[in-house]
Amino acid sequence: MNQQQVKVSKNNKQVNNCEDDDDSSDLRRGPWTVDEDFTLINYIAHHGEGRWNSLARFAGLKRTGKSCRLRWLNYLRPDVRRGNITLEEQLLILELHSRWGNRWSKIAQHLPGRTDNEIKNYWRTRVQKHAKQLKCDVNSKQFKDTMRYLWMPRLVERIQASATTDDGAPPAVASSPSSAMNTACYSAAMAAGDHRRQFMLMPQYYATTTTTHNNSMIAQENSSTVASSESFGSLSSELTAEANYANYHRVINGADHQQIDSSTTSYDWQNCAVGNNGNSDQLGMGFADDRRSNEQWMMMTDDVVDNGGSSDQDNNLWNVDDVWFLQQFSSCF
DNA sequence: AAGGGACGCAACCGCCTCCTA
């Protein structure tokens, strides 16, 4: 590959040029100039997209068709959204990536205005960075579990929180202000029942929840999944696990008719650790199976949960405590 | 203030698939 590239100053003024190494014509490479952008926009406005090679020729652009296509799709298209990836978009990216892997264009189809390139860059710069921080491979089960059980629920929570502050209206289910991970804390009266501790419950992510964003698209592929932004509303600390579970279903289904009659329904809770290495108790971690619904809940006592409030200033999902905690958490698998 | 490392992103590369003649 010819490493010599068009050098463009900050204001897009070209200061150097070179020739394409596999083409005797003077095809340009490197950053696009304002003039080139204008030419491409103008041409497409009059003639439309498609046939990129001939488009490049007819428009008088000394660029390959591929280059024109990329510039248009990733940058010049009027419906391209620019700016920070929102929390909702982050959540959707994580969800869709967990399902499809690096199918960037497919993922991008579900994020209007975002390009595959942008999503790919987001994944590489943010997500992979966190995997590196956790000293694990981004494709490892360990990291995927971390995303599913911690990152994504936290995103849901933060989306809820920002919705509350944005429009001033309280969420449909008031959440406890005392915990940053106030998704489903309550005093568990677990089947083991030998002590009462404060737990945060997180269901297996896909068992019962989806996102608020583009949920119609998700529903197409997972019609049995109930889309709700309220999935992690706090549950009453006064209720039994069974009642809380019933409430949970009521919450996520958003209607009373879904309420489970806890008086006639028994749940086979197991306050057991699954796959732990024996120190989950020290970590305040455990798993509970609801065998009736085949849902599994991960539990963490609130002393291992960040209680600092969800006051992150930006879209950075992690703080030092998170990383520390995740490193501990990761060692359990 | 300056230098250097880290980061983010636009653009390119190469492979693969699809389309058309």
Place this chain on the structure above:
DNA sequence: ATAGGAGGCGGTTGCGTCCCT
């Protein structure tokens, strides 16, 4: 049926900017 061109896609690179020392 097939070959060549065009387009699509995921991976990679290089450069500008930011931030820290």
